[in-house]
Amino acid sequence: MKIAVNARLLKSKKLDGIGKYTAAILSRVAAANPQHTFYYLFESKPDPDFLTTANIVPVVLYPSVKHPLLMEVWLHLVLPIYLKFLKPHLFISTDGYLPSRLSIPSILVIHDLNFLHLDNVIGPWQKTNERNFLRGAKEATRLITVSEFSKADIALQYNINPDAISVITNGTTHIAVKAMESETVLEKYSQGKPYFIFIGTIYERKNVHRLIAAFSIFKNRYRTNHQLLLIGKRIFGEKLVDAAYSQSEHKDDIIFAGRLSDDETHQLLAHAVALTYVSLFEGFGIPLLEAMQVGTPVITSNTTSLPEVAGDAALYVDPLNIPQIADALHIITTNVELKNRLIQNGKKRLEKFSWETSAQRMSDEIKALISC
Numbered sequence: 001m002k003i004a005v006n007a008r009l010l011k012s013k014k015l016d017g018i019g020k021y022t023a024a025i026l027s028r029v030a031a032a033n034p035q036h037t038f039y040y041l042f043e044s045k046p047d048p049d050f051l052t053t054a055n056i057v058p059v060v061l062y063p064s065v066k067h068p069l070l071m072e073v074w075l076h077l078v079l080p081i082y083l084k085f086l087k088p089h090l091f092i093s094t095d096g097y098l099p100s101r102l103s104i105p106s107i108l109v110i111h112d113l114n115f116l117h118l119d120n121v122i123g124p125w126q127k128t129n130e131r132n133f134l135r136g137a138k139e140a141t142r143l144i145t146v147s148e149f150s151k152a153d154i155a156l157q158y159n160i161n162p163d164a165i166s167v168i169t170n171g172t173t174h175i176a177v178k179a180m181e182s183e184t185v186l187e188k189y190s191q192g193k194p195y196f197i198f199i200g201t202i203y204e205r206k207n208v209h210r211l212i213a214a215f216s217i218f219k220n221r222y223r224t225n226h227q228l229l230l231i232g233k234r235i236f237g238e239k240l241v242d243a244a245y246s247q248s249e250h251k252d253d254i255i256f257a258g259r260l261s262d263d264e265t266h267q268l269l270a271h272a273v274a275l276t277y278v279s280l281f282e283g284f285g286i287p288l289l290e291a292m293q294v295g296t297p298v299i300t301s302n303t304t305s306l307p308e309v310a311g312d313a314a315l316y317v318d319p320l321n322i323p324q325i326a327d328a329l330h331i332i333t334t335n336v337e338l339k340n341r342l343i344q345n346g347k348k349r350l351e352k353f354s355w356e357t358s359a360q361r362m363s364d365e366i367k368a369l370i371s372c
Contacts, residue, residue, distance in 0.1 A: 001370055004086060006093035007040035007058075008065060008074070012047035013261060016201070017286050018111060021146070021170055022094040027052040028359030029366065036366075039086060043074055068128065075132070076100050089370050098136035105369045107362075108140035109168075112150050112283025112305070113157055118205055134158060142365055144168050146284040149305035168362055171355035172289040177270040185267040189257055195227040196329060197272035197296075199265060199287040200279070202234040202241055202256070207280045207301075207319050209240035214278075214325035216248040222330060227253040228276075229268060231260055270294035274332045274339075277301070278319045285309050289353055292346030297339050299328045309353075313346035 005026055009019040030038045030053045038056045040046065044064045051058055061078050065071045079099045083091060091102060094109040115129050137143055137158045143165045145151050155162040186192065196215065202208050208230065215228045234241070234256055245254060260268070269275065275291035277300045288310050291298050300306045302316040310316075315332060317324045332339055 001036050001090070002039060002086060002088040003036050003366065003370075004039045004041060004083060004088040004091045006079075006091075006095060006097070007046070007050070008043045009095055010040070010042065010046065010050045011044070012049065014259070015262075017170070017284065018095050020286060021109070021111070023050060024171060024173070024355045025168070025359045025362050026092070026094075027056075028355060029363050030056050032359065032363055033366070036370075039088065041079065041082070071097075072128070090366060092366075093136075096133055096136065098132075098140055100135065102139065105141040106139075107142045107144060107365055107369065108136050109144045109146070110137060110150070110154055111146050112281065113153055114205060114281040114283070116157055118281055141369060142166065144362075144365065146170055147305040147308055149308055150283040166361070166365060168358045168365075169353055170284050170286050170289065171353045171358050172286075172293050172350060173355060175266045175270070175290065175293045177267060177294055185264050186271055189229060189255060189268060190227055190271075193225050193227050193253075194273050194333075195229045195255075196274055196276045196299075197229045197231065197269055198276050199231045199269065199290070200277070201232050202230055203238045204240050205280050207278050209244040210319065210322050210325060211276055211278055212241070212244040212248060212254060214322045214329065215254065216244075216250055217323065217326035218329040219250045219253065221326070224333070225253075226273065226329075226333070227255060229255045229257055229272070231257045231265055231268065233259050266290065266294060269296055272296050274299050274315075274329075276325075276329070277306075278317055278325055279304075279306070280319050282306055288314070289350065292343075292350050295343050295346070297332055297342040298346065299325075299332060311345070311349050311352075313342055313349040315342065 010023055034055050040056055040058050042060050046058045061082055063070050065074050075097055076099055091104055091106045096110045098108050145154055145165060145167060146169050148167055151165045151167050200206050269291060274297045277287055279301055281304050283305055285306050288298055292313055298310055298314040300310055300314045301319040315328050317328045
């Protein structure tokens with residue numbers, strides 16, 4: 001049978017959380033189901049690394065989505081036209097968007113509804129996002145999300161029976177930390193100084209401005225040589241982050257490294273004092289699992305899905321409480337017993353999250369729909 005997959009977020013060296021979810025799960029699903037052909041629908045030329053099995057067929061549908069308006073064209077005009085031509089038995093979308101007037105069974109993954117809770121940080125296309133997500137949630141044959149938190153939130157916000165929503169979590173794979181490569185990367189970014197690390201898009205929802213403010217308090221109070229390493233794309237014109245940075249007395253110790261390769265990111269993560277992931281709202285939070293994988297303790301928010309993911313393997317803070325975040329930075333640098341306990345708990349916590357298990361659950365959802 002033919003299965004069409006929304007693969008627009010599979011971009012070489014630019015995978016965000018949704019892209020990682022799509023690549024990790026669907027590649028395993030395709031490998032486990034050679035009797036089906038998976039048509040990966042891209043909006044630009046695909047990286048061959050995503051074409052992991054012979055039954056994955058790449059299809060490029062233009063225009064390339066570089067503006068929200070072009071996203072509307074791609075989603076509601078170009079994609080439906082191609083699906084009518086292809087006549088697949090099932091359509092899978094892992095980014096929360098479903099084309100309108102879809103006449104075939106569909107699986108839609110909505111990771112979270114952050115735009116409903118943080119309407120002041122989303123931007124001018126928020127209402128369009130709201131309409132697309134609401135319509136997709138109502139029209140999808142099967143709805144999937146990544147955490148029990150998001151499941152409850154989607155059910156409440158969209159008045160959907162929770163039984164109609166499946167949870168298929170993110171997972172993690174083994175991360176190799178190579179001594180020689182780490183030495184080179186550490187010299188490049190940290191000059192041998194200890195550092196806290198943040199991984200993710202640098203903008204208001206990720207709460208980077210409060211993290212910077214807390215780091216500045218920590219530096220003023222304890223006069224350490226620690227640095228704050230921020231890895232990820234910096235959103236242009238992010239005023240709160242810019243203001244927090246400009247007001248800090250420790251600009252030389254705050255490093256905006258930009259988006260790095262997975263390998264560089266993992267090497268840096270493995271040698272960090274702690275992952276500082278104090279986001280305001282998350283449907284999951286893959287960096288938490290990556291930190292556990294490489295044995296780095298986690299400081300994270302006590303809100304949304306983050307306690308569900310981290311369990312007893314994190315030091316929790318109120319993400320709105322800057323002094324509390326600063327205290328956590330100090331605690332993790334001085335309490336060796338706590339730090340070691342969090343690392344050990346993280347190793348055990350990883351057993352709950354497997355890409356293989358998640359892929360099997362997705363395969364079961366597919367089988368249930370195309371055998372009807």
